[in-house]
Amino acid sequence: MTTRIPRPSGPSRRTVLAVTGLSAASWALAACGDDDGSGKGKTDVEVFSWWTGGGEAAGLKAMVADFEKRNPDIGFKNEAVAGGAGTAAKPQLEANLKAGNPPDSFQGHAGAELLDYVKAGYVEDLTSLYDQQGWTKVFPATLLPLITQGGRIYSVPVNIHRANMLWSSPELLSAAGITGAPRTWDEFLGFLDKVKGKGKIPLSLGEQWTAKHLLETVLLGELGRDGYEALWKSGGDWGGTRVTGALDTFGKALGYTNSDAPSLTWQDAGKLVVDGKAAYNIMGDWTEGYYRTDPPDGLAKKPKTDYDWAAAPGTDGLYQFLSDSFTLCKKAPHRDAAIAWLKECGSKAGQDAFNPKKGSIPARSDADASLYDTYLQWALGEWKKDRIVGSLTHGVVASNAWNTAIDSALGVYLKDKKVARFQDTLAEAAGKYAA
Incomplete structure (x- = not known):
């Protein structure tokens, strides 16, 4: 696994972003597989986020480990950009999308932010994946409208903060x-x-x-x-x-x-x-x-x-509340690998690996509550009884x-x-x- 190195962006070349301010040990997950184009047999899924420190980095590592265990032929290329709340990542992502250089999948907050990307035509409809995986039965009714536009669903939520x-x-x-x-x-x-x-x-x-x-x-x-x-x-x-x-x-x-x-x-x-x-x-x-x-x-x-x-x-x-979710980009370089990543994001195993370390409760309603710590047990109870605002x-x-x-x-x-x-x-x- 190696960290991404910056390269020039442009219509014919992908923009690849370095994770900044992190030790090599904390980002050992960054990119495994066929990164150098040598044809060793692995397909890489390129995922853009701003999870570079704290529990968010630990949670991502745990979910990636589960993903790679279940998908041994797919490597994970982390294109994270440091900066809380995506302050640095979002402008860079917008520039890449406008230039026609999408990653396979990117992190976006459910709600108005995500729907901006839908309206701009940057992401694919995932309704058929929801039907295949049965996700409408396990994701909260509060959350589904925030990832839906025109009756179609456009992202996979991994958590609730x-x-x-x-x-x-x-x-x-x-x-x-x-x-x-x-x-x-x-x-x-x-x-x-x-x-x-x-x-x-x-x-x-x-x-x-x-x-x-x-x-x-x-x-x-x-x-x-x-x-x-x-x-x-x-x-x-x-x-x-x-x-x-x-x-x-x-x-x-x-x-x-x-x-x-x-x-x-x-x-x-x-x-x-x-x-x-x-x-x-x-x-x-x-x-x-x-x-x-x-x-x-x-x-x-x-x-x-x-x-x-x-x-x-x-x-x-x-x-x-807020919810981190992942998309399938139109013209994703590795579409099948991206779909495998989205299945991981929406799975019970993936969310139960990710959220206990991230400090969030799962988006799914069937999580194993015994895996969550004192605070998150409290949060799970609050989510069920409190009035929800965005x-x-x-x-x-x-x-x-x-x-x-x-x-x-x-x-x-x-x-x-x-x-x-x-x-x-x-x-x-x-x-x-x-x-």
């Missing part, structure tokens, strides 16, 4: 005299003030997309499910006083974060909590996979001892273009902190992109 999670340091909370999880954002701001008084970082934050992730949890916590979901529909009241209040709360929360946030990855920000330097971090439950996974992919920390969790303030009973940052509720507009508005706000301008820009974007 929860975005609205609050991670905490039991040690620092005890030192600050804080007991229990904050029920509202007002209460949480009070908790943050107590931590600040102890000379610790109240709320850890990383690069800009993690601030966007924080923003979506504030909007959900302050507006509630109905108010939050109304924002993503035509006529959503982005200019109203309730949104103004939520943006004010977001600004107050930013005032409790670390000054070096722009230079940190989500892993760096999360690590501050288990290192006893920060009390809280708001991030999806891939954080739990990172905390719990053994090195080199994770930190080997103990749940309820080194870290604890709760729903983000104001969101208890709401499951703000994530902004992770592609469920807004198109790629709308997300890009929000990213631009947020980038300006993080520099000037002008709430009115921020809100006006968000309202303009909604008027342009809301369906």
Whole structure:
């Protein structure tokens, strides 16, 4: 197995992307088989994602190992591009697709993000594969519409993540005299003030997309499910006083974060909590996979001892979800191998190999619950009883273009902190992109 080396892209040559910032040991899975064209007999499936660190890397390794065991004549070429939430991967993928250089399969979030690729004609209809595999019987009714366009299904979901999670340091909370999880954002701001008084970082934050992730949890916590979901529909009241209040709360929360946030990855920000330097971090439950996974992919920390969790303030009973899914590209270089990979993604064995390490629950409803850890057992129960809402940052509720507009508005706000301008820009974007 070898790591992909960059080559020039163009209509007659495939763009091959290197995995950056990783040790060779952590990506031993990267590419096996007939990589050099020497005709040794293996077909390679070329898969594009942004899973390059933490529990996501460990989960991918586990699923690839199961895939190669069941498909000994197919090698796995990993074309992952580092960058949380696909911030670097998505622009590169779009460029490759537009240039007519598709991989065999790529990772995309179920929802509006995926449907952008469907509308652009980049991916194949997988309805017949669903019929063959019986997947409509085991994937949630909540999820299927988010991967369906015009009655046809276009991707295979491998997991379900929860975005609205609050991670905490039991040690620092005890030192600050804080007991229990904050029920509202007002209460949480009070908790943050107590931590600040102890000379610790109240709320850890990383690069800009993690601030966007924080923003979506504030909007959900302050507006509630109905108010939050109304924002993503035509006529959503982005200019109203309730949104103004939520943006004010977001600004107050930013005032409790670390000054070096722009230079940190989500892993760096999360690590501050288990290192006893920060009390809280708001991030999806891939954080739990990172905390719990053994090195080199994770930190080997103990749940309820080194870290604890709760729903983000104001969101208890709401499951703000996202789902990673894989597609079949039109003009896939190795179509049969790609279909074999999709069968792995949708299989019970594949999902039960992947998700316990990734820090997510399976998309399938028939998973072996005994394979999942303390947190994921809790998450499985929450998924069954909570009200479901979609994530902004992770592609469920807004198109790629709308997300890009929000990213631009947020980038300006993080520099000037002008709430009115921020809100006006968000309202303009909604008027342009809301369906």
